Amino acid sequence: MAAVRGAVPQWKLKDVEELKELMKNYQTIGIVSFRGVPAGQMQKIRRELRDKVKIKVVKNTLIEKAIEEAEEFESLKEFLGDQVAFVASDMNPFKLFKELEKTKEPSPLKPNQVSPVDVVVEKGPTSFPPGPVLGDLQMGGLPAAIEKGKIVIKDTVTVVRAGEVVKPEVAKALSLLEIKPVKLGLDTRVLMEKGIVFTPEDLAIDVEAVSGQFTEAYTKALNLAVNSAYVIPETAEILIAKAFMNAKNLAVNAGLPVKEAIPEILGKAYSEMMAIASLLPEEALDEDLLA
Amino acid sequence: MEYVYAALILHSAGKEITEDGIKAILEAAGVEVNEARVKALVSALEDVNIEEAIEKASFAVAPAPAAAPAA
Amino acid sequence: MEYVYAALILHSAGKEITEDGIKAILEAAGVEVNEARVKALVSALEDVNIEEAIEKASFAVAPAPAAAPAA
C-alpha cells in the first residue's frame, strides 16, 4: 500500500506483529467476512469460539501488511476487502470451516442493504391486533388489512428481490413480522493450511456425494473386473455364475437338450405355445386349451 | 395343444403354416385330426405375428438380470 | 426349437416320446432331421417329469408378478 504516509503508529505495528505471530503459530489461518453481524452476535461468537479460534478484527490494510511480510501468505491478498476478520486455529481447514459456518444465524434485513435473496411474505393472519402496525406493514408494501379483529396479509407478495436495496419501510415491516431471510455470521472467504489455499467450494464437503463416489468407484472396478473376466476373490463367484448363466441361456435359447436346461426349455416351448394360443379364437383350440 | 405346437414346428423350421402342413405333422404324431380346427387355426394365425408373440412369452417369463442397473 | 415342439406334441397327445416319433413328426413338417439331435433330446428327456416342468413354466408365465419384491 503506497498510500501509507509517514510512520505507522506504534499500536498498529503491534497489531501487525500479532497477526504475524498468529500466522506462524497456528495450523490454519483465514479471512472471514462479518459484514452485517450485530455486535451482540459477534460477542457471542467470540465467546463460543474462544478456545478454538482466534478472531482478530483489524483493518484490511494491517492484514495486508502482515501478509506482505511472509511470501507464502501472498495469495490471501485477493480475499481481502470489506469488513473482514483474521482467524487462526489449530483445527484443520475442514473442521474450522464447519465451526465458522455454525456461527451463522437467521437475521433480518437491514434498512438500505442490498438484499441477497428474494423475500416473499406469505398471505395469512398475523399476531397483531388492529393498531399502528397496520400502517407500518402497508408502508412496507404489504397488502395488510383488518379481518375478524386481527391484522392479516391478504396476498402473498415478494417485497424485495435479490440485488435490490431494502427500503427502510420494508425492513421495518419485515422486522415487525419477525422475518429473517438471511443468515449472518462469520462467512469464510478463504482458509489456508501449510500454504494451501482452500476456498469455501473446497471446504463444503458433501458427505453423501463422497459416499456416492465410493459406491460408483467400486461398481466401476467390479464391472471392469467382471467384464474382463479378471478372476479375483471379489469376482470369482460372479464370474462362475455368469459363465453358468451364459451356458444355460445358450442352451435354452438354442434348445440344446442338456440336463441343466431341460426344464427351462420345456417351459419355454410351453409358454410360447400358450402365448400363441392366447391369441387364437376358440374354434382353433383343442380341448385341453379350452379347459 | 398339439395343434399349436404343430404350427410352431412349421414356424420354427421356416416353413409356411398351411392346413396340409399341420395335418401332416399331427398325423405323423398319431393324432386324430379335426379338420375344422386346423382350418380355424391356420386362418387365425394369418393375423398373428408369431415371432412377436413368442418374444413376448419369453419376456413375461424371463426377467433378464443381465440388465442389472449400472450404478 | 422344432425338436422340442415335436416332443411336446407327443407328450400332449399322450404318446411316448421316442426317437422314431420325433423323427416322423419333423419329417412330416419337411424338416431335415439330424439324428444326433433327436437322440440327444430323447435321452435328455428320459429322466424329466415333463408335466412338472410345464407346471412350473405356467406359474412363471402367469403374470401377476406385481407382487414379486424387487430386491
Added chain:
Amino acid sequence: MEYVYAALILHSAGKEITEDGIKAILEAAGVEVNEARVKALVSALEDVNIEEAIEKASFAVAPAPAAAPAA
C-alpha cells in the same frame, strides 16, 4: 453342460464351433466324449447368434412367485 461350455470356450476365443474343436476340448478335460452329442450340439448351434443367445435371459422356471395368481 460340459459340451456347452466347450462351445462357449471356442466362441469366447473367437474360434469357429466345430465338432473337432469341441471334441478336442472335452478330451483335454478328460471327459469321455459322446460323438452323437457333439454332432447334435454343433448342428443345433449352426444358425444361432451365440452372442445374442448368451445375453438373452433364459426362462424363469423356478420361483413362481407365490403371490402370483396362476393363470
Added chain:
Amino acid sequence: MEYVYAALILHSAGKEITEDGIKAILEAAGVEVNEARVKALVSALEDVNIEEAIEKASFAVAPAPAAAPAA
C-alpha cells in the same frame, strides 16, 4: 471368459480344477494361454463354492418377473 468356462468344464466333469487341467483345455481350444491368468483363476477359485455360485445364478435369473410385462 475362456478361462472361467474351462474351469466349469472341469467342475462339470467332476474333475479337480488345476492349472494343468485348465491349460490343457485352453490349448486344445487353440487359445494362447497366459499362465498368470490360469494361476490367478485357480487360486481365486480355491475359496469359492462353485456349486453354490451356480445355484445363486439360477436364482438370479429366475425370480423377479416383477416389472416384466405379462404377455
Added chain:
Amino acid sequence: MEYVYAALILHSAGKEITEDGIKAILEAAGVEVNEARVKALVSALEDVNIEEAIEKASFAVAPAPAAAPAA
C-alpha cells in the same frame, strides 16, 4: 475419480487412508496432485463409511433384476 480409487487401494489393502498415502499413489501414477482435493477427501472420510458405500455397490450390481425387462 483417481483420488477415490487411490483411497480405495489403501482401503482394500488394509492401510490407513492418509493424505500422504493418496499423494504417493497418485504421484506414482504420474498424476499431478491437487493437495486441497486430497485433504478434502481425507477429511470427508471421517464421515464416510467406505465399507457401507461398497456394500451398496455390490447390491446394485448383484441382485435386482427386478425391473429389468429381458432383451
Added chain:
Amino acid sequence: MEYVYAALILHSAGKEITEDGIKAILEAAGVEVNEARVKALVSALEDVNIEEAIEKASFAVAPAPAAAPAA
C-alpha cells in the same frame, strides 16, 4: 481389488495400463505386489474396451429373490 483400482487410476488419468504402471502404484501404496496378478490383469484387459466394460453392469448374481420362493 487393489489391482483393478490401480488400473482404473491409470485409465482415469489417461495413461496406458501397463504392468509397470500398476506395480508402481501398488508399491507406492505399500502393497506387496504379486507379479502374476499384475500380469493376469494386464492380459485380461488387453482386448477390453475399458470405458465400456466399466459402465456395463457386470451381472446379477445373487440374492434378489429372497422373497421369491424357489420352487
